[in-house]
Amino acid sequence: MEQSFVLQLTNRQIQDFYLCFCGYEKCDRYQSFGPAVRPNYIVHYILEGEGDYVVEDRRYHLKAGQGFLIEPNTVTFYRANPDNPWTYVWVGFSGPRAPEYLYRLGYNHNHLIFQNADQERMRSLVFEMLRHNKNSLRDEFYLHGLFYEFISYMVREEQPQQYEPECHRENINRYLREAVAYIQRHFSEGLQVADIAREVAVSRVYLYQIFNETLGVSPKEYLTNFCITRATELLTLSGQPVEEVAESCGFKNPAAFSAIFKRRMGVTPTKYRNSVPAIYRERLQKELQSLCSSSDGIMH
Numbered sequence: 001m002e003q004s005f006v007l008q009l010t011n012r013q014i015q016d017f018y019l020c021f022c023g024y025e026k027c028d029r030y031q032s033f034g035p036a037v038r039p040n041y042i043v044h045y046i047l048e049g050e051g052d053y054v055v056e057d058r059r060y061h062l063k064a065g066q067g068f069l070i071e072p073n074t075v076t077f078y079r080a081n082p083d084n085p086w087t088y089v090w091v092g093f094s095g096p097r098a099p100e101y102l103y104r105l106g107y108n109h110n111h112l113i114f115q116n117a118d119q120e121r122m123r124s125l126v127f128e129m130l131r132h133n134k135n136s137l138r139d140e141f142y143l144h145g146l147f148y149e150f151i152s153y154m155v156r157e158e159q160p161q162q163y164e165p166e167c168h169r170e171n172i173n174r175y176l177r178e179a180v181a182y183i184q185r186h187f188s189e190g191l192q193v194a195d196i197a198r199e200v201a202v203s204r205v206y207l208y209q210i211f212n213e214t215l216g217v218s219p220k221e222y223l224t225n226f227c228i229t230r231a232t233e234l235l236t237l238s239g240q241p242v243e244e245v246a247e248s249c250g251f252k253n254p255a256a257f258s259a260i261f262k263r264r265m266g267v268t269p270t271k272y273r274n275s276v277p278a279i280y281r282e283r284l285q286k287e288l289q290s291l292c293s294s295s296d297g298i299m300h
Contacts, residue, residue, distance in 0.1 A: 017095040019147040022129045026087040027051070032079035037264070039229045040094040041102070042070040043154065044078070045122045049086035053078045053112075060113055062086075067154065069102070069112045071215070073225030089126035091150055096181050099215060100173045105155050109216025114154045125150045175200050176210050179219065187227050190250045193219045227251070228264045235273040242269045 020040050027049070034054075044053075045067035053060045053068045054077040062068060064086070070076050072094070080086050102108070116122060129146050132139060182199045183191065196219055197207045204219075211219045227249040234245045243254045246269075251257035261269050 016097045017101055018093060019129075019144055020092040020094055022089070022091045022126050022147075024087075024089050024123075024126060024130065027080040027085045029082045029085050030080060031085065032077065034077035035075050035266075036077075037073055037075055037225065037229055037232075038070055038092075039072055039233065040092045041072055041098055042090055042092045043150075044068050044070070044088045044090045045116070045119075045126075047087045047089065047119050047123055049084045050081045051079055051086040052081070055112060062113070065117050065119060066113060066115045069107055069114075071109065071112070073217075073222065073229050074109075089123060091126065091129075091147060093147065093151075096177055096184075099180065100177060103173070103214055105151075107154075108214060116153050118153065122150065122153055125153075172210055172214070175202055175207070176214055179207065179210070180222075183223055183226055187223065187230065188248050188250050190252055191223060193223070196223070224260065225264070228261055231257070231261060231269065232265070232272065235269055242273075245269065 046062055046064050048064050050061065050063040053062055055074065060068065068078070107114075125146050129143055132143055132146075178200050179196050182196055186195075193204055193207065197204045200207065202210075207219050211217060211222055215222060217225070231245055231249045234240055234248060235242075238245075240248070242258070246252075246254045246257035249257070251260070258268055261272070265272055267275070
């Protein structure tokens with residue numbers, strides 16, 4: 001029977017590279033998630049069993065002791081093996097410097113899998129996060145200490161790619177960081193790639209090279225994915241009309257927004273709002289209730 005626990009952080013004060021949520025799940029046979037896009041990075045680490053992780057046309061069959069990285073604004077799908085369903089922990093994180101840090105640790109669009117044999121430590125780190133849910137700056141620092149240790153275990157048994165801190169590479173990281181931050185601040189204003197390049201003071205060609213090399217997508221794709229992801233959040237969590245959601249996400253033409261949304265998500269914004277939120281809220285409520293009722297059971 002499926003078992004899950006989840007912790008969601010709100011009112012966070014750490015901003016550069018921060019924990020958003022974490023959780024634990026013991027999956028049923030064939031249990032799956034997706035195809036879907038996420039607004040944050042998420043790392044799953046498998047404690048038991050096995051399953052499949054699919055990104056675009058790549059399929060990874062993974063077992064206990066391995067983990068996988070989900071990138072934001074990327075369509076992914078994963079499913080438990082029917083004969084040996086997996087149990088995993090996960091952490092979700094974000095921040096303006098997250099792409100840079102992951103790149104420096106050796107992770108990018110073409111390197112999403114890692115392994116670490118210390119399953120007990122990986123499990124205990126996440127369970128300690130789940131237990132520690134007080135809302136204060138001191139507690140937030142404690143949670144982030146656990147989170148950073150978890151991230152360090154992602155590279156404990158990996159050979160990260162060489163990172164030479166020469167001026168050129170530092171400039172690439174700075175340009176990417178500034179471009180992403182600009183998109184996050186101004187996406188609702190109907191941005192064009194030329195606007196981003198002008199703000200960062202590089203050519204459109206060079207901006208394309210930076211995004212494609214580091215994130216595996218073009219600036220236009222990243223911007224569109226970001227806007228659509230933001231739209232899914234508004235459709236899920238707000239009662240705004242679709243026209244207002246479109247405008248809030250930088251689309252001046254609601255019809256164009258609906259067409260792009262359907263191409264990315266497979267359904268119209270209205271159908272998405274009518275179907276996904278109920279499932280999402282029901283699942284989240286179930287997980288939170290399960291966490292509250294079972295918290296004593298994981299205090300060991």
